[in-house]
Amino acid sequence: MEKKLKWTEPDQWGYYGEFGGSYISEMLYPNVEELRQHYVEILKDPSFISEFQLLLRDYAGRPTPLFYAERLSDKYKSQIYLKREDLCHTGAHKINNTIGQILMAIRRGKKRIIAETGAGQHGVATATVCALKGLECIVYMGEKDIERQAPNVARMKMMGAVVIPAVSGSKTLKDATNEAIRDWINHPEDTHYIIGSVVGPHPYPDMVARFQSVISEEMKKQLEEHTGRTIPHRVIACVGGGSNAAGAFYHFLENEEVELIAVEAAGEGVDSGKSAATTALGKSGVLHGSKSLVMQTDDGQVVEPHSISAGLDYPGIGPLHADLFKRGRAKFMNATDEDALKAAFELSRLEGIIPALESAHALSVLGKIGLKPEETTVVCLSGRGDKDLATYMKNMDLK
Ligand SMILES: *Cc1c(COP(=O)(O)O)cnc(C)c1O
Numbered sequence: 239m240e241k242k243l244k245w246t247e248p249d250q251w252g253y254y255g256e257f258g259g260s261y262i263s264e265m266l267y268p269n270v271e272e273l274r275q276h277y278v279e280i281l282k283d284p285s286f287i288s289e290f291q292l293l294l295r296d297y298a299g300r301p302t303p304l305f306y307a308e309r310l311s312d313k314y315k316s317q318i319y320l321k322r323e324d325l326c327h328t329g330a331h332k333i334n335n336t337i338g339q340i341l342m343a344i345r346r347g348k349k350r351i352i353a354e355t356g357a358g359q360h361g362v363a364t365a366t367v368c369a370l371k372g373l374e375c376i377v378y379m380g381e382k383d384i385e386r387q388a389p390n391v392a393r394m395k396m397m398g399a400v401v402i403p404a405v406s407g408s409k410t411l412k413d414a415t416n417e418a419i420r421d422w423i424n425h426p427e428d429t430h431y432i433i434g435s436v437v438g439p440h441p442y443p444d445m446v447a448r449f450q451s452v453i454s455e456e457m458k459k460q461l462e463e464h465t466g467r468t469i470p471h472r473v474i475a476c477v478g479g480g481s482n483a484a485g486a487f488y489h490f491l492e493n494e495e496v497e498l499i500a501v502e503a504a505g506e507g508v509d510s511g512k513s514a515a516t517t518a519l520g521k522s523g524v525l526h527g528s529k530s531l532v533m534q535t536d537d538g539q540v541v542e543p544h545s546i547s548a549g550l551d552y553p554g555i556g557p558l559h560a561d562l563f564k565r566g567r568a569k570f571m572n573a574t575d576e577d578a579l580k581a582a583f584e585l586s587r588l589e590g591i592i593p594a595l596e597s598a599h600a601l602s603v604l605g606k607i608g609l610k611p612e613e614t615t616v617v618c619l620s621g622r623g624d625k626d627l628a629t630y631m632k633n634m635d636l637k
């Protein structure tokens with residue numbers, strides 16, 4: 239491994255090793271550059287910090303518990319803890335980031351918020367904070383996804399957001415992202431674009447990782463209460479774009495004693511052609527404004543990903559993760575749709591917690607990594623399974 243000062247800190251151009259940067263059209267440059275120049279200073283402002291922390295506590299419901307999963311631990315003959323992001327307001331870790339970004343937008347005098355969403359989870363988390371702060375909210379969503387995700391569309395509308403269908407291309411997330419970027423170019427002055435994961439042009443990956451880092455900050459204190467040590471042996475998290483994993487790894491990245499395991503979605507199998515296992519299949523390329531690992535054809539066309547869980551159905555990963563993969567700081571594994579379903583049924587019956595399908599990918603590797611009895615492992619339970627009930631109902635025979 240080549241020497242590097244800090245895993246969590248990109249250079250001034252937003253590069254984590256060879257990945258990151260800001261690959262954007264000239265029209266967007268002033269917008270993104272303005273954010274780049276101010277975000278660190280705003281993040282360090284004591285009044286920003288106290289407002290962020292108050293909302294995390296009283297609105298999102300933090301700190302989320304670190305739960306010792308006794309029956310799961312018995313089954314795997316080890317010490318397993320769950321970081322309960324599923325208990326956050328709106329049901330997942332995404333709210334940590336949208337709260338941070340809405341406060342950032344307000345500090346910078348923005349009146350109008352835009353976002354893109356695939357399954358609607360990030361759209362809902364964005365609509366939520368816009369209602370909270372009384373800002374105009376426009377969410378771009380593929381026409382196909384609008385049909386498939388009616389409950390989330392209803393939630394967004396109920397909270398006052400305008401949902402605009404993306405009708406070009408495959409009418410899914412990628413097309414919604416293009417529409418959002420087009421909107422941003424046309425409204426550079428008054429609009430902030432809330433990106434939902436550690437992806438996009440610099441400074442988004444770093445900014446989102448910092449907002450989500452509250453996850454591992456809390457874990458350290460809670461681990462000390464439970465075990466007398468502030469570090470676990472390992473942390474496991476699922477990776478779509480990589481925001482819950484970035485948050486769960488953040489404060490352990492510099493301590494190489496802590497093993498970090500990122501789990502991607504293998505869909506129907508890594509070699510099935512229906513997968514979202516970016517590190518297994520991807521090559522270096524530019525996607526959504528930064529250089530990272532991207533699933534693509536030989537001539538550079540982005541491949542349509544597949545996963546049973548909408549949150550992991552993304553053909554890239556954030557640049558921080560691409561760097562952790564490339565230089566071996568984190569171990570990347572993957573889980574199939576079926577592995578995830580089985581893990582979701584297992585957790586439900588052993589602990590009375592129905593996880594999101596995304597989080598179930600992280601749980602599914604517990605039986606594959608040779609846990610020792612004295613080791614402590616924290617699994618980031620990124621979200622709750624209510625949204626996935628229809629999928630679980632279709633697969634009850636798998637349990
Ligand atoms: C969106 C989502 C994910 C994937 O996003 P990351 O940025 O990789 O964290 C994982 N789990 C849940 C519950 C989600 O809603």
